[in-house]
Amino acid sequence: MERSMHLTVNGKQTTLITDPSRSLLDVLREELHLTGTKYGCGKSECGACTVMIGDEAVRSCYEDVGDVKDRAITTIEGLSSGETLHAVQEAFLAEGALQCGYCTPGMIMRTVGLLTVDPRPSDEKIISWMNPNICRCGAYPKIMNAIRRASRLMSEVTSK
Amino acid sequence: MTAKLFLKTSSSARERAIFSPGKDGEAGDVGSIVDAAGCSQAEKGPLEARSSFQTEPKTLLGGTPVNPSAGAEGPEFDPSRRLFLQMLGAGLVITVLPDVSPGQRRSGGSGPAATVGARLQINRQGVVTVLTGKVEEGQGARAELTQAAAQELRLPVEQVRMVMADTDLVPNDGITAGSRTTPVNVPSVRKAAATARELLKGLAARAWQVDPKTLTVRDGVITQRQGGQTLSYADLARSQDLAEVFKAQIPADVTLTEVAPGDVLGRSVPRPNGRDLVTGRHQYPRDKTAPNMLYGKILRPPSYGATLLAIDLTPARALPGVRVVREGQFVGCVAPSTFRATEALKAIAKTATWKEVPAPSSQALYAHLKRNARPGRRPREHQRGSLDTGFAEATKVLTESYRVAYVQHAPMEPRSATAQWTGDKLTVWTGTDNPHRVRADLARSLGISHEQVRLIVPDMGGGFGGKHSGEAALEAVRLARAVGQPVAVQWTRTEEFTWAYFRPAALIECKAGVNAEGGLCAWDFTNINAGGSALEPPYAIPHSRARTLGSDGPLRQGAYRGLAATANNFARESFIDELAAAAGRDPLAFRRSHLNNERVRVVLEKAVKEFNWEERSQRITPELGVGLACGTEKNSVVATCAEVAIDRRRGRIKVLHVAEAFECGPIINPANLESQVQGCIAMGLGGILREAMAFDKGAILNPSFGKYQVARFEDMPTIDVHLVANHKIPAAGGGETPLIAIAPAVANAVAAATGVRIRSMPMRPELHRLRVRS
Numbered sequence: 001m002e003r004s005m006h007l008t009v010n011g012k013q014t015t016l017i018t019d020p021s022r023s024l025l026d027v028l029r030e031e032l033h034l035t036g037t038k039y040g041c042g043k044s045e046c047g048a049c050t051v052m053i054g055d056e057a058v059r060s061c062y063e064d065v066g067d068v069k070d071r072a073i074t075t076i077e078g079l080s081s082g083e084t085l086h087a088v089q090e091a092f093l094a095e096g097a098l099q100c101g102y103c104t105p106g107m108i109m110r111t112v113g114l115l116t117v118d119p120r121p122s123d124e125k126i127i128s129w130m131n132p133n134i135c136r137c138g139a140y141p142k143i144m145n146a147i148r149r150a151s152r153l154m155s156e157v158t159s160k
Numbered sequence: 161m162t163a164k165l166f167l168k169t170s171s172s173a174r175e176r177a178i179f180s181p182g183k184d185g186e187a188g189d190v191g192s193i194v195d196a197a198g199c200s201q202a203e204k205g206p207l208e209a210r211s212s213f214q215t216e217p218k219t220l221l222g223g224t225p226v227n228p229s230a231g232a233e234g235p236e237f238d239p240s241r242r243l244f245l246q247m248l249g250a251g252l253v254i255t256v257l258p259d260v261s262p263g264q265r266r267s268g269g270s271g272p273a274a275t276v277g278a279r280l281q282i283n284r285q286g287v288v289t290v291l292t293g294k295v296e297e298g299q300g301a302r303a304e305l306t307q308a309a310a311q312e313l314r315l316p317v318e319q320v321r322m323v324m325a326d327t328d329l330v331p332n333d334g335i336t337a338g339s340r341t342t343p344v345n346v347p348s349v350r351k352a353a354a355t356a357r358e359l360l361k362g363l364a365a366r367a368w369q370v371d372p373k374t375l376t377v378r379d380g381v382i383t384q385r386q387g388g389q390t391l392s393y394a395d396l397a398r399s400q401d402l403a404e405v406f407k408a409q410i411p412a413d414v415t416l417t418e419v420a421p422g423d424v425l426g427r428s429v430p431r432p433n434g435r436d437l438v439t440g441r442h443q444y445p446r447d448k449t450a451p452n453m454l455y456g457k458i459l460r461p462p463s464y465g466a467t468l469l470a471i472d473l474t475p476a477r478a479l480p481g482v483r484v485v486r487e488g489q490f491v492g493c494v495a496p497s498t499f500r501a502t503e504a505l506k507a508i509a510k511t512a513t514w515k516e517v518p519a520p521s522s523q524a525l526y527a528h529l530k531r532n533a534r535p536g537r538r539p540r541e542h543q544r545g546s547l548d549t550g551f552a553e554a555t556k557v558l559t560e561s562y563r564v565a566y567v568q569h570a571p572m573e574p575r576s577a578t579a580q581w582t583g584d585k586l587t588v589w590t591g592t593d594n595p596h597r598v599r600a601d602l603a604r605s606l607g608i609s610h611e612q613v614r615l616i617v618p619d620m621g622g623g624f625g626g627k628h629s630g631e632a633a634l635e636a637v638r639l640a641r642a643v644g645q646p647v648a649v650q651w652t653r654t655e656e657f658t659w660a661y662f663r664p665a666a667l668i669e670c671k672a673g674v675n676a677e678g679g680l681c682a683w684d685f686t687n688i689n690a691g692g693s694a695l696e697p698p699y700a701i702p703h704s705r706a707r708t709l710g711s712d713g714p715l716r717q718g719a720y721r722g723l724a725a726t727a728n729n730f731a732r733e734s735f736i737d738e739l740a741a742a743a744g745r746d747p748l749a750f751r752r753s754h755l756n757n758e759r760v761r762v763v764l765e766k767a768v769k770e771f772n773w774e775e776r777s778q779r780i781t782p783e784l785g786v787g788l789a790c791g792t793e794k795n796s797v798v799a800t801c802a803e804v805a806i807d808r809r810r811g812r813i814k815v816l817h818v819a820e821a822f823e824c825g826p827i828i829n830p831a832n833l834e835s836q837v838q839g840c841i842a843m844g845l846g847g848i849l850r851e852a853m854a855f856d857k858g859a860i861l862n863p864s865f866g867k868y869q870v871a872r873f874e875d876m877p878t879i880d881v882h883l884v885a886n887h888k889i890p891a892a893g894g895g896e897t898p899l900i901a902i903a904p905a906v907a908n909a910v911a912a913a914t915g916v917r918i919r920s921m922p923m924r925p926e927l928h929r930l931r932v933r934s
């Protein structure tokens with residue numbers, strides 16, 4: 001049953017009429033045209049669709065849009081400010097931590113979620129935290145490097 | 161608006177062509193897809209991405225033509241030319257004039273690039289646009305071809321743009337497959353660029369009335385040594401003369417620059433559109449939308465080969481905004497959202513009745529392959545000496561067979577396509593390795609000319625040999641034609657796991673003899689069903705036979721990264737370890753004494769040295785093993801050492817450390833090649849640890865990432881990649897062969913530690929054999 005609802009994405013509020021049981025991923029991509037968030041499985045098994053809801057990295061394919069309507073949602077498009085990239089985006093670029101790049105938005109958002117809760121994660125922590133996200137190209141070693149670099153970059157900024 | 165177009169319904173041979181990755185069954189055929197299908201890869205540059213996908217489609221494809229000059233396009237308007245102008249101009253030009261002189265322009269052809277202008281264009285800012293039919297899917301063609309042009313044109317890479325895989329604009333460089341871009345397309349781009357550079361110098365020489373030999377080029381500026389006069393590519397691009405001279409043919413014998421250390425060919429040039437990838441701005445095939453676009457879902461049979469007997473379409477038609485298309489066996493629902501289209505499809509799927517056909521299960525797979533083994537359509541056989549003589553000399557004979565499961569590519573982006581009719585012109589955005597072929601197949605299915613179909617492949621989310629076909633494109637085109645609006649068809653992961661094709665399973669039978677001196681004297685090797693890549697051993701064996709047999713593969717089989725080389729090398733390198741043990745010799749010494757391929761020897765020595773093999777192989781325990789393997793395929797060579805920890809109580813293994821040495825000639829882009837090697841190791845680990853399609857009664861039982869488990873972060877060992885440069889041969893591709901040695905290295909490590917030989921890819925079904933009661 002369709003309903004009217006407000007959604008706050010990347011700081012902007014939109015009103016839309018849709019079925020609240022639709023996935024957040026679908027709504028982001030098809031209604032808001034924010035196609036940076038990717039479909040990989042639709043079953044919470046790959047992490048390609050990861051976005052931030054509040055301070056938490058969440059798989060948007062598994063969230064009903066009706067359940068997140070009052071929360072602040074950030075997608076990959078909302079991470080950089082203008083032409084200035086977020087430190088995690090910088091780090092992925094600098095380390096060449098992508099091949100096809102399709103998993104990259106999800107990897108970046110999950111990393112943002114990690115560094116929010118643990119700014120200086122150990123390698124073990126990185127591995128277990130990132131494990132839900134698949135990179136079929138196997139860019140894992142460079143993604144690890146990127147996460148370490150992002151952690152350094154962000155702690156440099158905060159300690160300044 | 162599409163009334164003139166007639167789509168042939170039901171599965172004609174034409175349609176099968178498009179659904180088919182090219183094969184049917186067996187190995188020889190599969191090999192031909194990858195190895196023989198031609199060349200290359202393509203991609204779409206940042207420029208193109210920006211203009212064709214980020215500009216409002218309306219402004220892009222509507223409006224009057226900028227240049228209504230001759231061409232294959234329809235009379236009303238000329239989208240391809242208009243697009244091209246915008247593309248070359250986007251972000252670069254301030255002028256309102258077309259910034260490429262008219263004679264430089266061309267629309268894409270169906271043949272390879274013969275003239276300079278068909279391969280590259282220069283705009284008035286001196287920016288070069290290279291046109292290629294290759295696709296980018298993560299393997300790095302975009303950067304590599306950019307480097308090729310920059311090298312010969314003496315330009316910074318920032319001044320080179322790539323337009324990839326847009327059939328209206330680019331030459332036909334064939335399929336992106338078989339590691340062919342590096343050996344074939346890098347040289348062809350270099351030749352065009354070198355020709356262009358000389359033509360540009362010629363123009364300058366003419367203007368100054370000097371001998372072109374007195375001119376030098378640097379950063380796109382031509383300088384005359386004595387007079388100190390300069391002309392830039394940008395200056396020359398303003399003249400009509402450039403258009404004229406770019407009509408020149410590219411001579412076959414162009415002299416290419418000798419690549420020197422520090423040159424752009426050889427540098428770790430990053431992905432040119434990397435910024436668009438980390439910001440989510442790049443639009444993959446699945447992200448492409450068109451005005452008034454609808455989403456389509458296709459009815460799938462419950463099992464392979466099932467026929468639709470009856471279906472009630474009314475429950476879908478009752479839903480608001482839903483339209484149902486039925487053309488024979490083809491049934492689809494179209495709606496304003498995926499959600500609604502899926503809902504509609506579910507509603508009618510419940511009413512469908514099917515006639516199913518019997519099919520073998522994965523449990524019985526190898527018995528089935530064996531029972532149906534027969535000479536394939538394209539058999540391969542290599543024979544040396546006489547097997548009878550060889551086995552007569554043997555003091556020990558071993559006979560074993562190895563099994564390799566069906567696996568899937570599982571690229572992160574499942575198949576998708578967006579189809580848009582504008583008058584009688586069709587534009588399709590999709591993810592395929594074979595843009596010109598899919599365009600031709602679509603045209604044939606529709607009964608229209610090739611020129612009426614424009615197929616565009618935006619840089620796509622992975623392929624690994626799994627996207628040689630155009631299934632989603634045909635589905636989207638059929639639905640768009642039926643409803644008279646643009647339609648996107650986006651496969652789910654379940655559809656991808658079920659209806660895409662698979663790497664063929666293999667049963668490999670090996671028999672070999674060792675003589676009294678501990679040398680291999682006889683070798684008989686038969687690959688059933690998977691194909692002939694890397695079939696021959698890189699070892700000196702006086703009497704040998706290596707051959708392929710076909711079979712009746714129960715799943716739809718096709719190309720794959722590394723293809724049968726993975727299966728053949730797994731069996732061979734595992735068997736070599738078994739033979740070494742039978743001969744009472746160390747696996748490294750045994751290989752050293754038989755290797756007859758110097759390049760393999762070099763990488764093997766490199767890998768064992770970096771891994772510290774001699775020492776670590778002395779410290780093997782029942783819980784910790786090391787193994788090695790080597791191999792060659794597609795003119796490149798690889799050797800891998802692996803350390804594996806074994807949990808004997810629970811029957812589990814964990815790969816801790818991998819050192820891999822790889823050589824594919826001179827290295828064009830070290831960082832990209834390193835990524836390819838790392839990626840191959842990750843993919844190879846999935847294959848040796850867990851990946852296997854499970855199926856029964858014509859249905860896939862594990863069509864999800866939860867059940868079909870690819871390698872994840874937790875599976876990653878420490879990986880040391882050692883790239884070996886070899887300047888004695890031309891550069892070969894590096895995206896496949898690094899995959900072929902990891903599986904046997906892991907299996908050998910497990911056997912070395914435990915004495916248990918697992919002859920199966922993946923190992924998981926047999927890991928229980930490692931368990932011991934403590």
Ligand code: FES
Binds near residue numbers: 045046048060061062
């Ligand atoms: S698409 Fe959401 S986890 Fe895979």
Ligand code: FES
Binds near residue numbers: 099101103104
């Ligand atoms: S870069 Fe291709 S899936 Fe990660």
